Amino acid sequence: MRFHVDSWDPAYGSSVDAAESGSSTARIEADVEVAAASWAPIAPTPVTVPPAVLFIDGVRRVDARVWLPEPLIDPDTGEVLGVQPAMGLCASYGAGVVCSCGQGAHLLRALTRRGLFTTASSATDIATVAGTYQAHVVDDRGEENPAAVLSAALQRLLNDLEIIAAAEARSALTDHQVEPESALVVVDGPLRGRASLAMTLGYIKSHRITYLPPALHAVIAHLAAGERTPIFSMGTSWDRLSWYLRLPASQAPGDDGALWFGVVRVECAAELPIEQAIQLANLSQSVLPRYATSEYKDHRAPQNLAPIAGVERELRRRLGDPLVIDRALRQASFG
Numbered sequence: 269m270r271f272h273v274d275s276w277d278p279a280y281g282s283s284v285d286a287a288e289s290g291s292s293t294a295r296i297e298a299d300v301e302v303a304a305a306s307w308a309p310i311a312p313t314p315v316t317v318p319p320a321v322l323f324i325d326g327v328r329r330v331d332a333r334v335w336l337p338e339p340l341i342d343p344d345t346g347e348v349l350g351v352q353p354a355m356g357l358c359a360s361y362g363a364g365v366v367c368s369c370g371q372g373a374h375l376l377r378a379l380t381r382r383g384l385f386t387t388a389s390s391a392t393d394i395a396t397v398a399g400t401y402q403a404h405v406v407d408d409r410g411e412e413n414p415a416a417v418l419s420a421a422l423q424r425l426l427n428d429l430e431i432i433a434a435a436e437a438r439s440a441l442t443d444h445q446v447e448p449e450s451a452l453v454v455v456d457g458p459l460r461g462r463a464s465l466a467m468t469l470g471y472i473k474s475h476r477i478t479y480l481p482p483a484l485h486a487v488i489a490h491l492a493a494g495e496r497t498p499i500f501s502m503g504t505s506w507d508r509l510s511w512y513l514r515l516p517a518s519q520a521p522g523d524d525g526a527l528w529f530g531v532v533r534v535e536c537a538a539e540l541p542i543e544q545a546i547q548l549a550n551l552s553q554s555v556l557p558r559y560a561t562s563e564y565k566d567h568r569a570p571q572n573l574a575p576i577a578g579v580e581r582e583l584r585r586r587l588g589d590p591l592v593i594d595r596a597l598r599q600a601s602f603g
Contacts, residue, residue: 295503298484301546302498307487309495312553318452318467320369320441321555322376323575324434325456326426327583328361331593333415334601336388355414356386358394358401358597359422362583363429365437366575368559369444373575376437379429380586385418398588398596427461434465452555456576459535460506469552470508470535473571475528479510488512489527494557496534499542499549507538509545513552515560517570530560530570 298304338354362380366373384394384401387408394401406421408414434455438448452467459470478485479502487497491514499511510533517530534552536545560570566577587593 293504294479295501296479296481297501297503298480298498300499300501300509300542301549304484307484307498309487309491310498310549310553311492312494313550315547315550315554317554318450318551320367320444320446320451321575322434322437322451322453323366323368323456323559323573323579324363324430324437324453325576325579325583326361326363326430327580327587328359328422328426329584329587329590330357330359330422331382331590332358332597334358334384334386334597336386336391338388338390354386354388354391354408355418356384356388356391357415357418357422358382358384360587360593361422361426361429362587363426363433364579364583365433366579367437367441367444368575369441369446371444373578375579375582376440377433378579378582378586379433379436380583381425381429383422383425385421387414387417394597394600396593396596396600398593424461430455431462431465434462434468452551454556454573454576456573459508459537464537467548468536469548471556471573471576472533472535473568475531475533488531491531493517493530494553496549496553499545501538502535503538508535509538509540510535511549511552513556515557515570517560532556532571 298307334356335353336356337351340352360380360382362378364378365376367376382399382401384391384403385406387406389405391403391405393403404421404425406418434453438451441448441451449466453465454469454471455462456471458472459468462468480500491512493514493516496511496513499509502508502510512531512533515530515532536548556573559573559575561572561574561577566572
């Protein structure tokens with residue numbers, strides 16, 4: 269029996285989730301660049317590489333789950349009947365930018381924050397010896413899982429912080445004698461909420477669902493290193509243009525189960541003219557493979573690009589030791 273061992277560390281899940289066999293309800297338009305009947309792998313074409321590439325990533329860590337007292341009020345009389353517990357998350361999060369330019373690869377921006385996310389309307393900041401957790405009161409949606417609501421609020425602020433880091437990084441490029449708008453920005457993850465950034469790609473390195481119909485989905489397995497699929501449009505709660513790209517890897521695709529090895533999905537803003545989208549897609553074929561990692565260096569190779577892995581490590585270091593943070597929160601809880 270032949271089989272393929274996924275190179276990804278199981279702690280990170282898999283590059284292709286078991287849900288890949290499921291189908292998406294997204295609205296797909298395949299005739300954006302090429303007619304669906306003519307879909308085939310697209311080889312790299314000569315392009316002008318931008319003078320700088322900015323890689324943006326964010327990390328988040330829940331330091332503690334806490335419970336805060338919330339008044340229990342009679343909705344009819346307004347009388348305070350007692351106290352009920354309200355859930356809270358104390359989290360540390362950060363966003364960073366690695367710049368790859370003529371000066372080499374270097375960290376250009378790193379921003380970190382600590383926050384208390386809770387449905388308790390009376391919540392205030394939590395001051396600890398390790399830093400202050402700024403209170404963010406989240407609307408209680410009643411029927412939804414409170415933990416999921418708070419986690420989503422944390423993710424929104426992380427996305428906002430990534431946008432701030434990206435803007436600051438572009439401004440800093442003037443010190444490199446690089447025009448800010450000429451830089452290519454690669455955001456780790458979907459572009460949701462960040463599609464307004466100019467010259468920007470969303471980079472999705474794991475796959476949890478099938479978006480394309482079977483005949484077009486089959487094209488992905490035939491991609492050679494550096495090749496991509498034609499562009500297609502996706503519409504869910506937001507719209508974007510997307511394509512699949514195979515990165516160079518030590519394992520070649522074949523009939524041994526490695527057909528998705530090294531495949532990533534790239535996306536750009538749906539509002540772009542198709543000519544600009546094609547330019548970005550062609551650019552992704554020349555730029556992204558340069559930064560693919562090797563298995564002996566990264567447990568998520570080759571999809572976890574080297575600059576993204578670097579900014580993740582640095583941000584986690586700046587978030588602080590989890591044991592120290594836990595002790596600081598416990599001390600603060602005693603007042």
